[in-house]
Amino acid sequence: MLKIEVGGAPSYIVEVGSGLLTRLSVPHKQVALVYPADLPPSFVAQVQAALSPAVTVEVPARDGCKTLSVLEGVLSKLAQVNLTRDSAVVGLGGGAVTDLAGFAAASYLRGVAYYPVPTTLLGMVDAAVGGKTGVNLPEGKNLVGAFWPPRHVWVDVDTLATLPPATFREGAAEAYKHGLIANPSLLARVLSPDFVPGHPSLPQTVADAIAVKAGVVTRDLTEQNERAYLNFGHTLAHALEAVTHQAVPHGEAVGYGMHYAALLSRELGGQDLTDHTRAFLKYQQPKALPPLTFEDVQPYMARDKKADAEGVRFVLLHDLARPYLARVPEEVLRRAFEMWRKEVGPITSPIHPT
Numbered sequence: 001m002l003k004i005e006v007g008g009a010p011s012y013i014v015e016v017g018s019g020l021l022t023r024l025s026v027p028h029k030q031v032a033l034v035y036p037a038d039l040p041p042s043f044v045a046q047v048q049a050a051l052s053p054a055v056t057v058e059v060p061a062r063d064g065c066k067t068l069s070v071l072e073g074v075l076s077k078l079a080q081v082n083l084t085r086d087s088a089v090v091g092l093g094g095g096a097v098t099d100l101a102g103f104a105a106a107s108y109l110r111g112v113a114y115y116p117v118p119t120t121l122l123g124m125v126d127a128a129v130g131g132k133t134g135v136n137l138p139e140g141k142n143l144v145g146a147f148w149p150p151r152h153v154w155v156d157v158d159t160l161a162t163l164p165p166a167t168f169r170e171g172a173a174e175a176y177k178h179g180l181i182a183n184p185s186l187l188a189r190v191l192s193p194d195f196v197p198g199h200p201s202l203p204q205t206v207a208d209a210i211a212v213k214a215g216v217v218t219r220d221l222t223e224q225n226e227r228a229y230l231n232f233g234h235t236l237a238h239a240l241e242a243v244t245h246q247a248v249p250h251g252e253a254v255g256y257g258m259h260y261a262a263l264l265s266r267e268l269g270g271q272d273l274t275d276h277t278r279a280f281l282k283y284q285q286p287k288a289l290p291p292l293t294f295e296d297v298q299p300y301m302a303r304d305k306k307a308d309a310e311g312v313r314f315v316l317l318h319d320l321a322r323p324y325l326a327r328v329p330e331e332v333l334r335r336a337f338e339m340w341r342k343e344v345g346p347i348t349s350p351i352h353p354t
């Protein structure tokens with residue numbers, strides 16, 4: 001068992017290990033369990049047996065659950081069973097469900113305890129840790145939400161066995177991102193053939209990727225400065241997700257967006273790290289993008305949460321593990337977008353391999 005402490009008030013522990021689903025326990029009399037409709041039923045059964053939830057709420061798969069109307073349905077279910085303030089919400093599944101369940105916990109009765117149990121690689125290395133919770137609007141990703149840190153996180157790596165390989169590779173994008181912004185040793189480990197469910201080295205790589213995020217959110221929970229670096233690649237990524245109505249999944253959008261951010265970084269005089277982001281795209285084999293112009297994505301990039309009164313800011317890299325925030329002149333954004341668009345065409349294939 002590996003344990004990572006995340007600082008805060010209060011601090012909490014992320015446990016990484018095997019067989020955790022059957023051993024969950026929380027110090028709350030009433031628990032609400034939220035999970036997606038397509039989750040393997042055995043996961044739900046194991047958590048139900050461990051926690052005896054007062055209410056279980058099944059929600060749509062993927063970002064289909066990250067809407068205000070699904071949130072309303074979840075909150076109503078909690079109210080219908082009279083869940084009290086000393087209760088807890090458990091979110092079991094990928095990052096979409098943990099974002100939704102975390103926001104339900106943050107807003108129900110103005111806040112009850114929240115426990116994520118991530119079952120995707122992306123949820124494990126990123127979404128379940130750090131307390132960003134929320135839902136999407138048609139206007140953009142995660143535009144409504146709250147910082148609501150969990151009380152404890154259980155990362156049961158056994159659950160990755162049922163994850164489709166393409167979904168595993170979606171999560172690899174966020175682990176690779178942690179490598180680029182802070183721990184370059186992760187880069188080769190993520191691309192290694194050993195980075196697969198069941199391999200004995202996987203828990204340590206997952207824990208090291210979590211440790212990057214844990215360190216950042218311990219120092220800057222509410223994104224006053226350093227936390228923005230965790231958004232590397234996300235300005236374009238969120239635009240791709242929103243403009244395609246979530247046809248591009250988050251992890252693939254991040255793979256694409258990291259390559260754009262590496263091109264921008266190089267255009268602004270940074271080290272050329274595009275071989276790294278290109279290597280990641282080759283590994284990830286994302287779905288082909290529809291034909292997109294700069295004008296298609298620009299309105300969504302303008303709503304990025306890193307924007308301030310003076311405009312949008314991008315996370316760029318001077319070099320590996322040397323991130324910074326910068327405004328980028330529009331002509332540079334456009335030039336890099338054209339380079340990116342030319343490259344991602346040939347890299348992608350229209351049929352998503354599994």
Ligand SMILES: NC(=O)c1ccc[n+]([C@@H]2O[C@H](COP(=O)([O-])OP(=O)(O)OC[C@H]3O[C@@H](n4cnc5c(N)ncnc54)[C@H](O)[C@@H]3O)[C@@H](O)[C@H]2O)c1
Binds near residue numbers: 066094096127142
């Ligand atoms: N809060 C954060 O800090 C943060 C960080 C990164 C991403 N996110 C959000 O996370 C979401 C993406 O999360 P994701 O990549 O985990 O995708 P996801 O939550 O959409 O899950 C992908 C699919 O896999 C299914 N699934 C989950 N576990 C499974 C398993 N073990 N076996 C088989 N199927 C399984 C899910 O039900 C879903 O259909 C996006 O909404 C993104 O915005 C949030």
Ligand SMILES: O=C(O)C(=O)C[C@@H](O)[C@H](O)[C@H](O)COP(=O)(O)O
Binds near residue numbers: 174223227234
């Ligand atoms: O935790 C963070 O901070 C991140 O930026 C992690 C991202 O991987 C994640 O996608 C997050 O949800 C993006 O946050 P947002 O504030 O840009 O919506």
Ligand SMILES: [Zn+2]
Binds near residue numbers: 234
């Ligand atoms: Zn992300």
